[in-house]
Amino acid sequence: MAMREKSNARKLLMSRQIIRKNSEDWELIPNLLDYDAARDHFSWEHEMTLLDGLPAGGLNIAHEAVDRHAAGDRREHTALRWLDKSGEVTDFTYGDLSLLTNRFANVLRELGVQKGDRVFALCERIPSLYITALGTLKNGSVFCPLFSAFGPEPLRARLSIGEATVLVTSEALYRRKVAALRENLPQLRHVLLIREQAEGNLPADTQDFQQLLNHASEEFSIENTDPEDPALLHFTSGTTGKPKGALHVHEAVLAHHASARLALDLHPQDVFWCTADPGWVTGTSYGIIAPLVIGATMIVDQQEFDPERWYSILRDHKVSVWYTAPTAVRMMMKVGSELAKQYELPSLRFMASVGEPLNPEAVMWGEEAFGLPFHDNWWQTETGGIMIANFLSQPIRPGSMGRPLPGIEAAVVRLDKDGTLQVIDDPDQEGELALKRGWPSMFRTYLYEEERYQKCFHGEWYLTGDLARRDEDGYFWFVGRADDVIKSSGHLIGPFEVESTLMEHPAVAEAAVIGVPDPMAGEIVKGFVSLKPGFEAGEALQQEIMALARKRLGPAVAPRQIQIEPTLPRTRSGKIMRRLLKARELGLPEGDTSTLEGNE
Template identity: 65%
Template sequence: MDLSTIIHKTAADLRVAPNFSDYEAERHGFSWDAIRRTLGAQPDGGLNIAWQAVDRHVESGAGDKVAFRFLSRGGPAARAVTYAQLASLTNRFCNVLRELGVGKGDRIFILAGRIPELYTALLGGLKNGCVVSPLFSAFGPEPIATRLNLGKGSVLVTTDQLFMRKVAAWRDRMPSLKHILLVAEDGGSTAIPGTLDLAAMMRSATDACQITPTTSEDMALLHFTSGTTGTPKGAVHVHGAALTHWATGRYALDLHADDIYWCTADPGWVTGTSYGAIAPLLHGITSIVDLEEFDAQRWYGILHDEGVTVWYTAPTAIRMLMKAGTEAARVRAFRRLRFIASVGEPLNPEAVWWGKNVLGLPIHDNWWQTETGGIMIANTPAFDIKPGSMGRPLPGVDAAIVRRNEDGRAELIDSPGTEGELALRSGWPSMFRAYLNEEARYRKCFAHEWYLTGDLARRDTDGYYWFVGRTDDVIKSSGHLIGPFEVESALMEHPAVAEAGVIGKPDPVAGEVVKAFVSLNKGFEPSEALRLELLGHGRSRLGASVAPKDIAFLAELPRTRSGKIMRRLLKARELGLPEGDTSTLETGS
């Protein structure tokens, strides 16, 4: 079978009438003003993500509908939270913040697994006009402290166990942090000096709350994404992003009022916030949230037992399901499941066809970035799939292939099939408004009206876009963006390490895994014991998701004459690829 064969859609493939069925007409008639009118006006005339996502449904009479069903292994039965209950909980959290003197514009960081309190803090913080930044709970102490310090976080919401393991020893290194609100993982109370018991504060707070007035341009979310050099970048998003979240939920995910929806992404990553929380809530549907990590049998059980209709997941997870074999999937029927989408890294054609052959539905890839705040290019239900393609631009999104000129302008490439940099015409509501405290870095992302994504792509004659690669060295592992510099810096804190260079090495499951090359200080010799020690050091500092999976010793790392480590050359030598231009290589390396 030719895996590049186009999957043509028929009426039999569409179990409900799709929201998006006439590509040209919908794009031509689209306007963001119309989306704003669809969401409706708030009582104060402003725009607040949390009010639109929660209170709007309560006021329209849908308060009894389930917003979230929280699942956990070995715990109590699934906990259902209705929209009315979510409104009450988020109001209480908003009032907890006000009791502490936390106000509009203050930064709240959340470090927790997918527990109910994470979603309460996210939405309650937005109601208070705060800027909210969820962090991945698998981060190690150093990435946590780095991000909190960059964002000048004044409040941290976390669990007692995560606090003791990852925050307590670093507390003095986070000078902006004023309040630590703890959730007891055993369901009881916490009594750790210098912290506050969130459950007790929630019980004493009132659920009567008037939302702090916010406009579409007020800061709402702070998502960190890694670069090839320097510290992580803090991408600033505003309350107006709700328009993109709603529109893309309609067009790219085809959400309908009676859907049972499951996004497997953790809110510590932008997908888990935008599409694990905000977009489904804006559409007033029921979301499944599983507290556990990946397990093939468990996931198939959730799809079956919960009657999931729309499933949004990642290529890494799909490849892990493929690895588990077809029998694990075929012991259950997924009669309600009607749409599967994937994001995080390019989805290989084998996975698209595997979905169709094993689950009965092809998997629809889509593309976006932390900076875009929402899905920009997608394969959608009504249209044919070209396996391996990321699809076509959604309504409200104008994309192009460009080349950067020496004067900084972006020259459009009109010829189909020509590779260039993927660019988006600026102006969509969820476009990031800044890199926190890095104005020059932000400006470099734009050439007049075009946002330059840093991704290389090509467009075919039918308007479908195909991912080619990155213009930089960012590593994509299991959908997570990992900056080499952050990993190198952590390794170099070990007394044995003189220099470190980090690359992404292809992996059949994760897409890429982190491999580090290190040169040693005088007095240290390469050994298996030292390699294992450095791997452990990386895991303790960075967390398992970011730390190197492999380490190799080199006498010297290849460098440019200006002293920059040539990661490109490390990768070429590791993978047996052409080394390309080495004219800037330092003599003797």
């Protein structure tokens, strides 16, 4: 245990390091100026008064994000500035976006897609993705984004669990990943393809997205959705079993709006860039919805990470608020601050990061490279929006996720042996991070898995699965995961989903998957396999297994390392011990192995 103590001592030392703020540095008056006062005076009822609501009394995210601005003085304001791969700019005003999303809502209505039906998108970051998301919400249907680098297997699982009625995707992605799955997806009635060239035959049983859009009317009156009507479906992963579909409702927009104002300090005059892909929850909550609800301009870049391109975007498009991820920050650090310093960024006034804890060095590096620190914050798919944050006006504790947002109650809790929950009030005690239920963007269920959903709650507390401690000033510090879920480049990866795919290789007898530390990604996925009799371990077989995993799962989920072992350690009851593999990998004490079988 000496290691843990040492690590705690280091963390405590770091917790004394504080970046203080000076109000003279602020170009705008921060939306949250006094933390305690903001918490005292906050109410969700008041937050609702900052939004519009629908004329007939309902609430719809797309109305708050688009139509209310299009109907007012922000009609001509740029809502979305899209940069294609070559860097060419296309601007969409709130007025443009309103008409285009009306068209897509009409497309859905004409196809007979109903309120509550699920519309999936599998696209690169292109304008059609944003039109699809917001048009779907206008129709009262549920939007579910898929990450475009997923392989066919995660796509099949999500489309099938989510009972997709409609899929919007590109012709290339469809041919590569989805066409072969069609016969196993009987619920999927409509596949709408975004095509690079309008010529040539469409694949069987698909329609041309653009043609449908062109023929649809620009007039649409938003479905009168209730705040509790489902709006967004985001898949996440647990240790065991299939991916879980966390369902969010239209009321979540209150939390998107409040957190964008308070945690990201977004103002309507801001140019905001969230670098996350909408295939993950951050890229939807803050890469589509929140900046539009504020009425700001959001930047969307089709291209993948490239430091020089990113710095040019920050400069050329006068980005003022930037929300990115630790892996990207660490990659920029690797390139060095000299490159960043070559770019004058007078517009940039706030930088935030999410995905996994941002190491203190990275927080500080922001100051060196951009003259601003990164503000780490914390949330997860289930919470729908930022819950805990370092704020613009408040001191930063580098390495800490910050303090709970106004309207959010967070605590460190422990479950006693008899199952009662104890809230730990003493500072610096480790336990599970819990949130008091009832915030608007809280997930309302795991689709068709109500039991799994209920297990996440204990009385009035939602248990996050993250271990944390709170210091005496109320800042929360991430300690680790309470389960075997892997966090790579900010994305949760369920070991079971990966193991199942490894088992599909004819040579593999058993498989176990863990996360191993990586200086860039936080963790990377590593797979351990043992072989069936008659198969010879070797580099060729290792590569073959990895190739299969990458083809089925895609690079974000597939193992980046495979190790072949004679046998994998199991408990007497036959369960593979991932934790023991991990302890060995990290050179940690293996603990009590008395219940082990094999490989001793």
